[in-house]
Each structure stands twice: as structure tokens, then as C-alpha cells.
Amino acid sequence: MARGSRGARRLLQLQLLLCLTLGGTAAPRADDVCATCHEHATCQQRDGRKICMCNYGFVGNGRTQCIDKNECQFGAAVVCGNHTSCHNTLGGFYCVCLEGYRATNNNKTFIPNDGTFCTDVDECEVSGLCRPGGRCVNTHGSFECYCMDGYLPRGGPEPFHPSRDATVCTEIDCGPPPEVPGGYIVGNYSSRLGSQVRYSCKEGFFRVPEDTVSSCTPLGTWAPPGLYCQEITCGRPPEVQNAILLGNHSSRLGSVAHYVCQEGFESPGGKITSVCTEKGTWRESTLTCREIMTAINNVSVFNNTCLRWQISSGGINSKIIFMINIKGQRSDPVESVHEETVNLTTDSRTPEVCLTLYQGTSYTVNISTAPPRRSVPTVLAFQTAVKQTIRNISVFNETCLRWRSMKTAGTEEMYLFHIWGQRWYQKGYTQEMIFNTTTSSQSPEMCLDLHPGTNYNVSLRSLSSELPVIISLTTQITEPPVPEVESFTVQRGRLPHLTLRKAKERGGPISSYQVLVLPLDLQSIFSCDYEGAASFFSNASDTAGYVAAELLAKDVTDDTMEISIGDRLYYGKYYNAPLKTGNDYHIVLRITSEWNKVRRFSCAVLAQVKGSSLTLEQMVGVGLGSIALVMALAFLSFLAV
16 A cells, blocks of 8 residues: 555656646646647648648748748748838837938838838938028938039039038039230129129230130039130331331331332322221331323313323423324224324423324324333324215115216216125125226225125225215015925825925024915915915915914924824914815925015915815824924924935
8 A cells, every 4th residue: 555655646746747848737638738838839630630830921830830930031022012121029129220221101110911111201302401502302211412604512422412521512602713914804793603704905905816715614613714814015117118117116016107109209299108007917008109201181172183282301401302202093994094103302391293194094193201211101182184076975776876076077087895794694705896996986886796685894995085975774584595496296085194394594684484384276376475374263265375384493403204184283373283184285495585575475285185185083193193293383383405
């Protein structure tokens, strides 16, 4: 009994030791699991049995171990978001925004399970944050301070932070502007930012073309002025021809150099000077030293061939040699008077000289002094009286001349003819004839061999006369040359083609070329100068015919081309109408010359068309085939050879 009691006590002690070892509590019952859960664990029913689970924020087996889980171990940016710091707690954590940021829920701490995040704080909303003269610039999580325009940072860096930097913004003052040697400041100025100072050069200096303005810059300094003032010095005065520079002179601004003319020269306009100008150059005088010369004035003609003039010899009394150059020209260009020079030596103040001159001649006399004396040449133009023996010249029979001779009856007289003919419409054309005839008649007549359509100048002079008589006349035009064409007959269904070429202008200027379409029965009464044929669209009778084409001579070239009768085109103002079916026609080419209100014609029959008719296919072919030809024929005309 004693041993049994002792054994029971030892078992009880062992159990008590085990309980103390396992937790100091009494051992639970084997079926009470929830009683064994950790203090930071919760008993939960899972799949029909009870288990111990660590609470949120703890990790372990739920019975013997539940230790705190550190949510911040993955970093604040992962757990809390950008611009945050993460703080772990027993069984949990919380987030705090970094300095310069605030939580969107406006609390100091937050857990980002409701979408809360940290946003930047705009510190610049607080006025005066950057001190006077400073301006605030917000940055992520902070701000920076800069000095405003017109201010410079002093005592610290820029940008600066007012809590850690001692920078102060002071107003820009550039102080006194720089000096320019030889220059000065124009007007008042300010030393603040953007102020400008304008410079100019002092008297005696000239400005080199540069910038004359200096500005106060944002650096608090004046921009260097580009003005350069150079002292004005003109150097040696210029030379004046035939003059001597007097005395000493200065080369500074405003200095005056004086000159005096050399012997034998004078300055009629006054003293000669040159001034040193502000450009650093001498202003040359407009006056010069001119040689003292003899003046020849008031030249006049007396007794038809004598000259008289007045002189002033520049204060020198001595004999003067005059050179008198004579040039004479008659109206008749065939003969001209020779040129000669006459010398006259005299000390008279009103010299006179009589010359051997031809009658009826235009003279130019040049009077000057011979060396060593000089003078301004004086020129006189005059004409001597003429002796004329030809009177009342007239034209008859277009090419014949008749005149009245003043010679004594029965006395023979030789007459000289010089004839020039020109045509304005024919370049390079000239006709010149020179001949003479002798007659004792007091009413001579002469018929000239003149060409038609020409302007003539006829010079007629008698041998005893000094001047010719000039008469102009114009000969009438003749018919233009008849076209040398080969006539042909065109049968029904064919379209007549005309080959045209420019004609020669022999008897007068050709004005136009016409193609006439005439009824065949009009041939016997048709005259080339017949003008009854008009436009196809006129009100004239069809039996009178019509003009199918007219080409002006000025538009005609030397190349040949063809015109198809009835091609439905316009040539000039005339319509080239199709020939009527079943009618017989004559196709006539007419050339017209017109000048001085006179018209002349020549004609040639080009073709005879019998029973003319064109099928629709031919008419279409003609119209299409003529399109390219119209472009050239619209301004050209041609004549058949």
C-alpha cells in the first residue's frame, strides 16, 4: 500500500512537470483542439474538423507559433505607393506620405486598401515663400526659388531654398554706364534693367558706323557700346591745278586752306579755299584757276562776205593773231565748198576781215586766237545771198519737168540733173541718175526715165546758178504682175487645190491677194477691176460671185502652200464656202496694189469647176484635214506662180 501510494505520487509529479514544460497549464483534453490555439490565432472549422489559424498580420502553425508578419519588407513603393514611407505594427502596418506630399484622404496615415495615394503639395500657393524679388517654382515633393526679372541673386546659389540657403534677390542696378573716348552720353538715362544709353561723338571727332546704344543687361552690367569716335584729321590739303597753297595750315576739323592762282591765271569766281569737313576729308573748292584768255564777242556779218567782232584781251595790250576757219556747204549735196583758214594779225579792239565766199552757200566760221594767246573759240553760222536763174519749175505728164530760164534769149545754158528715187515698201531699192543737158530755150522741158510707184527728189541746177532747185515727185503705181498659173478643170466630186506664192513688187506695193469664185457664165463679162464680188454672206446675188479668201501682203511669206476651195475656213474676213452642187465656176486669183489712193489689179484663172459636188464623207474629210492648215493660213497669204 505504501509502495502503491509512493508510485502514484511520482506519476502525479511527472505529469505536473510535463504540464509546466508544455505551458505551465494543465494538459487539455485530447479532443479539445481549440483550447490549444495560440493567443494570436483563431480556431476555425474546416472540412468537419477544428484547426487553429494565425490571425491576419501573423504567420505560424496557429498553436505553438504565430509571429508578426512585416508587411513593409517589400518596400514602401510596393506596399504604400510612390512618395511614401511604410511603418510596421504588431499584426498590421500603416503608410505615411513623404515631406512635400499629402494623402488624398487628407489624413496623416493611411492604408492603401481604399485607393488612397500620395500627391504633390504645391508649396508655391503660399505667397512670399521665396522672399522679396523671388519667384517660386513647384517641383515634385518640393519647390525652388528663382529671382524675378530685374533682380539678381546675392549671398547664395540660384535656384535656392529659403529654409537652407541665404540667397537674397536684389534689384538689378547696372550703375554708371561706360565711357566712350571722344564721345558723350546724349540725354538722361536710368541704370535699371533694360535701360539704354545713347552716345554721340564730340566735336572734332567723327563716328565710325557702329551701334551707338548700350543697354543694361540681366547680368547687372552695361553692354559694351559699339561706337568708336575717331579724331578728325584731314591730312594735307588737295592740290589745285594752276594754284599755290598759301602759308601754314591745320588739318583739324574746320581748318581752311587758302590758294592763290599762278601767274597768267585767274579765278573769276573769287578766292579759292578748301575746308576740313567732319568726314575727315577736304571739301574741294568749286572754283579753279583759269588761264587769262582773250574774249571774242559780238561777231557780225556786213557786205555779205565781211566779218566784224569785238575783243577783250585780259588787260594785255599787244597784237593778236586770229585764226578764221571757214567751212561752206551748198544745198546741192553733189558739190560742196572747200574749207580754208585765214589768219589776221591786229591790235584793234574791233577787228574786221573780208573773205572770198560763194553765193548761196551756208557757212560756219570759227574764230580763235593763235598761240601763245588763248581764247574761247566763237562760232558764227550764216548764208550768203544766192543768184538763181531757174524760175517756175513744174511737173507735167507725171515724169516731165518744165521751167523758166532767166538767161538772155538765145544764150545757151547747161543744166545739171541729180535724181534720187526710193520706195518705202521695198528695202534696199534706190535709183540714182546724174546727167546734164544744154539748151538756149527760155522754157526748157525734160522728160525723165522714172520707175512707177517711186518717190523722187530731183535736183536741177544751172551752170550759172550757185544753188540748185529741189523738187519732189511721186510716180503712180502700175498693175501688179499677172500670176503665171496653170489653169485646170476639176470634175464633179473633187476639191480644187490652189498653190500660192508671194509676188514681186515691181510696179507698186502689193496690198492683198484674193481668191474669187465666179459663176462660169460671168467669165465673158468679168473685168479684173470688178469689185461686185463681196463676202459669201453678203446680200449680193449669187450670180455675182463672191470672195472666198483674202490674204494681206504683210502676212505673206515666201513659202508656198495650198488652199482648198470650199474648206469652210475663214481667210481674213471672208468665208471659204463649199461650192454648190451642180454649178459651174471659175476660180480666179486677183492681186491688188494700192498706193496714194490708187488701186491696180491683175488676175489669172486658176481653175474651172464643173458640176461641183462634195459627198458628206468628203466634206468631213476636208474639214478634219484642214484643221492643222488653219493655224498657218490664218495670217499668211500666197500667190500662184
